[in-house]
């Protein structure tokens with residue numbers, strides 16, 4: 001995209017003109033980032049694949065490889081202020097480096113293709129590609145070298161460490177090679193998790209509001225309407241609490257399986273509800289309904305936490321399979337118990 | 351406090367006879383699972399492995415095997431429901447993964 005707003009000029013090379021990308025992020029880039037983070041977690045937010053320049057690179061300048069997810073690209077270029085380098089943007093279908101590497105779109109074949117398409121061998125003499133370490137699951141470094149005659153160096157996990165990595169003669173410290181999952185990393189995921197899960201919980205809440213009208217020998221719209229605000233609030237709370245609390249409290253929650261961590265959050269919420277109901281602060285209905293809510297909250301919190309495995313940076317496929325095999329039956333039993341308790345409570349109280 | 355996932359579940363295997371100690375596995379591993387010294391790689395903290403597959407794919411001597419995949423329950427569920435592969439639902443939103 002020659003007219004992309006971050007392009008500030010062109011650099012001519014033996015392989016033609018290469019757009020120069022700014023290393024400063026504009027208000028528009030910041031808005032885009034915010035938008036992707038807050039609402040449209042899964043929309044396409046892409047950069048045209050190809051070769052870009054930052055600063056005034058020479059044929060000896062380093063070549064950094066990136067994904068065409070705009071957040072990945074912005075992240076990288078914003079850390080390169082004052083440096084002269086080339087950026088080779090792969091076509092990863094608008095997906096970030098790590099997820100694309102898992103799918104193989106950030107992979108050996110695409111690197112080979114993009115190196116040829118950009119005629120990189122005519123632009124640089126260094127014949128070395130610097131790949132983000134998190135791209136390694138999709139790339140076979142020796143295979144890239146065999147097919148392109150470009151050597152591969154794996155750079156640091158975080159773009160912020162690239163200047164130091166380059167200064168140190170392309171050496172990464174052990175810390176630069178480690179993936180972290182600190183409280184900030186976890187907190188930024190919350191908005192998108194809320195959006196992703198919203199469909200499920202609005203579905204559950206709607207069904208429960210409708211079921212709220214059941215009476216022993218039929219259906220009462222008035223009764224459904226009367227209980228709707230309370231039912232909807234308790235259903236939404238069942239989701240909102242664990243989505244926020246599980247990421248924030250992750251290291252301190254008991255257990256290693258995410259489903260277990262979530263169940264603890266759910267149990268604590270259920271206890272809170274029990275106490276609040278007894279203190280008269282909330283009115284979930286009769287005793288059966290209260291116990292139904294408590295079981296349902298625990299089941300849903302466990303499920304929500306289990307679904308957070310994919311956003312974490314340390315869960316293995318085998319581990320997730322292992323926990324799902326035990327957690328899903330338990331969650332299903334708890335959810336079924338919740339449904340039976342709650343519906344019988346509604347009928348009994350009608 | 352480092353976060354630890356389930357013990358004794360991962361499928362990571364190292365065939366020491368094929369290894370020449372090049373160190374590539376230690377370079378690419380995001381969880382420092384390997385230690386390399388004296389011309390030989392060794393699996394240190396095996397339970398820290400997330401089965402990303404980077405080490406196996408980048409070992410020039412095919413000394414490592416692991417069932418690589420994405421540890422994502424939502425992806426596995428979507429895969430079971432929709433018949434797509436487990437990795438297909440990996441959320442591209444994850445900030446740390448940019």
Ligand code: SF4
Pocket residue numbers: 364368369370371372373374375376386390391408409410411412413414
């Ligand atoms: S990458 Fe392969 S050959 Fe090299 S140290 Fe690791 S296991 Fe050994």
Ligand code: SF4
Pocket residue numbers: 362378379380381382383384398399400401402403404405406416
């Ligand atoms: S599969 Fe990934 S996490 Fe596991 S040892 Fe290999 S590189 Fe490390």
